[in-house]
Amino acid sequence: MLETSFLNNIGLEHYLVLSAVLFSLGMAGVLLRRNLIVLMMSIELMLNAINISFVAFSKFNNNPEGQVMVFFVMTIAAAEAAVGLALAVSIFKRFKEVNIRFFEHLKG
């Protein structure tokens, strides 16, 4: 029988640590990677790290507003992904690669 009692011991801190770790991973990706696709994935990771902390706070404070906020974040993330991927596609069409340095060509 799987011991499940430790699940009852999971507190707010655990969620926040998870959120912080995911956020840091995402930020490292944004700062260091040059590939646009990876960059967008990293951004997604950061947004979802925030979502985790929203939900965690919502649960532990008995306040549903945090969960409402998560829906907004997810919507915006979807929209951002759509725009970003469209840019990625057009960059790829032009340069056969999706490195962000090609965005310099957008300079006026």
Add this chain to the structure above:
Amino acid sequence: MNHQILIAILLLSPVVGFLLNGVRFKSANYVLAGSIATGAVFVSFICSVLLFLDLVSMPAENRRIAVEFFTWIAVDNLKINAGFVVDQISSIMILIITGVGTLIHLFSIGYMHHDKGVTKYFAYLNLFIFNMLILVLGDSLLTMFVGWEGVGLCSYLLIGFWFSDSAKAAAGMKAFITNRIGDAAFIIGMFILFMTFGTLNMHELNALAPTTIEASWLGAVTLATLMLFIGATGKSAQIPLYVWLPDAMAGPTPVSALIHAATMVTAGVYMIIRLNPLFIAAPNTMFVIATIGAATAVMAAIIGLTQYDIKKVLAYSTVSQLGYMFLAVGVGAFGAGMMHLMTHAFFKALMFLGSGSVIHGMHEEQDIRKMGGLKKYMPITHFTFLMGWLAIIGFPLFSGFFSKDEILWNAFSSPRGGELFWIAGVIGAILTAFYMTRLMALTFWGKSRLDSKVHPHESSLIMTIPLMILAILSVVGGFVGVPHVIGQYLGHIPNFWEQWLEPVIRAIPANEFVATHAADHEGLEWSLMGTSVALVMISALTAFYFYIIKPGTSEKVRKIFGPVYNFVNHKYFVDEFYFAAVINPIVKQSQNLWFYVDVHFIDKMTYWTADIVKGGGRVAKSFQTGNMQQYAMYIGVGIVVVLSFVLMR
């Protein structure tokens, strides 16, 4: 006509002339330019005559036309109006300025017709007339000062009119800078007067002037009047600031006649006459004025003996005659000073224009050693010059005789005068007779020393008509102020001049000197007059003997006085002294200031500041790469730093 309109036309007519000629200053059409300018001044002259006639028709006690156009300055209790006054003094001045001015404008048409800048020349000349009118009509010292500076500017522009010659440009600057020194003192004088009396309006100042005399040297009135007098020494070329006037002869000759003989240089005398109650209250200032005037009259006349440039002789003569006027106002003979101002304006303008005619006829030759015998080539110029000569040496019944005699008599008899002033005046008169006769002899009489290439010719009618009118004025001008002792034998001619000026001239508080001499007053006056006239005649005849009868005599005399002659010929080395004592040290210090303070300190500081800013910019620039990921990192690092600061606290 309404006085306000009349004065507005009087003032603005030359401005219109200035603008009309000023906007088309490159034109070489001398007939058009000359007609506009002469017409503008002539309109002013007509206004002056109308104003004068109005003034005459008024009762003698309140002959005063005062108009105000607008409030110019109103700060706390300082209130200056753009107000103008025509009274006994300024009406004479505007008649001289516009009357003689019209004649000189007319002469200029002939004199300047081959000059390329003729339109610019007439524009300047009109501007000068406007400023001179502001100077004499302004009802407050500040309004007068506006004109005072304006005529200085025009003088500078016209002296340096042929500025491509650097010596002439330098002469213009010399005049301007020398005048600035006097002007600074003039401003200080105004400050003291405003502090003491709380007004700059001359009518109010004259009313407020103390009726008791101020014995101290450091009294407010004495200091203020001394400062104003220093201003006058600059403008009217007296010791120690006279040095600019001889150099001012670099300008066109009609300019010398108008500005540096007839009008502008008399501004100092005019200012003192206008403020006569103030000056009377300060006997120490009056003594200084009379002394400086007498010294200038003699000293400048001595230099005049040695000059060979026809205009330089006349320039030193002007300085000397201005000295006479200051001697007159210094001994309290304001009326006589004013009268000499007028007669001098006539005969000196005449002689300057005559010299212009000679220079024109001789094709720009100014050295009298290369002239001689011009009488037969230029009969009209010679005859008119002769009238001027008789007037300036004070030949009886010519205009200069009356004014000069009046000054000499007052220098002797006035409570503020004395025998020494009379002696100085007579010496001045003797010297004047000598150098003027010398000038006549070397230029017009005797054997011709002309270059065979030069063919002198008489000037055109447009130049000789002004000469003739001025010659008539020089002859009869004195009859407006015939002294009582002479008038009673000439069918009781009253002294119009004294009656006219009497309401605006305050009398000097009498002392016992007049009382003791009152008994033999008439005999004394006749004998003094006889003495001076006799000495003047002897002097003129001596000069005639020196230069016509025995032409070599002057050479011998010069040899005897070798070093003295050299000293005088170099104008007592005053210019050299000023250079050594004032100008060069200032230039040297300025160069030091420039090199050590400006170049090595102020410039360096600004360079350092620029370098610091540039270096800072270079550092800051390295952050702005355009790399978005780098920016994101800055944000991340920033958040970490701020958070750790907030949380660790």
